[in-house]
Amino acid sequence: MVRAHEVERLYIHGGGRRGADAWPHVADPAARFLSFSPDSTIAEQMSGLVEEVGDRRVLMFAHSIGAVPAVLAAHHLDVAGLVLIEPALYDIARGVADVERHIGIVTEARALAASGDLRGFWAVLRPLMFGGPFEMARWDEERPVAERWAVTNLPWGHAVRERMLDDIPTLVVTGGWNGEYEAIARILVARGAQHVVLPGAEHRPQDLPGFSAAVEAFEHSLPR
Structure with a gap:
């Protein structure tokens, strides 16, 4: 089974706080935190992510709109798994x-x-x-x-498709407060993802005590 020390944890922020500031409760001293330029496009973020990771094996964490470049980049990387927190993958839920x-x-x-x-x-x-x-x-x-x-990136129109995650173990964590994110989670679950709801922090369930336990259980489910 994969353990935290066997893969590199990579954290990708959403549309607000950047870098390590977006993940104040991460205690892993070896964790890496990406920080995208505020004016970078989704395509630039995806390319930068691929270049930054290279051939290293990663367990990728992505929050909100950060899930968009993460999913687009995942097929170019050695991804042990994906942890998507309230992922803004609107492209896969059109019509909802x-x-x-x-x-x-x-x-x-x-x-x-x-x-x-x-x-x-x-x-x-x-x-x-x-x-x-x-x-x-x-x-x-x-x-x-x-x-x-008024100028921030929109999380749709990037050709994200749910099949992009079919071969990647994925945990989706939502807060149970917003129908959009719950609908996206249901679509991913139908393709094989695991789903945990952590109510109490709305769009930032990663700030709750139960988040670490959910991630640990997911890591123990990963194949080598």
């Missing part, structure tokens, strides 16, 4: 109502941003992504956040 609703709202918001209406963009996007309505009194404070989200 929750997913289409999310994509529709973001598309509407992005169109407003492209037209120069950043405030209108934020009024549409903020309730979806952060909860609560747009408040004019907080606009000056939130404008830099809106500017970043």
Whole structure:
């Protein structure tokens, strides 16, 4: 069986915190943390990931949109397994109502941003992504956040397909709070992935005490 010391743990952040800052509870001193440039494309991230790992054997952890370059790169790497935390693999779940609703709202918001209406963009996007309505009194404070989200990578349109993981042992960890991620998890489970729900931290179940135990159980299930 694969043990933690037999593979290199590689951590790929989502759309917020980067590098080791995105994984504050990882205690493995040999772990490696990737940090993508904020303006890098998904294709650039995938290529950088392949180049960075080279021929080393890795157990890859990826959060949210970080799952997109991770899955795209996995076939070019020696991947012992994948741990996908709330993976934003929207391409594999097109047609699912929750997913289409999310994509529709973001598309509407992005169109407003492209037209120069950043405030209108934020009024549409903020309730979806952060909860609560747009408040004019907080606009000056939130404008830099809106500017970043207006140009950040979208997690769809990258030709990710569920069959890409058919030969890779995969654990999907979700928080049980969002229908989009649970739908994505169900699709991956139908292709053979394991799935653990850790409620209590919403989009960051990796911050919960039960995450380490779930990963350990997954590692013990991996073939050599």
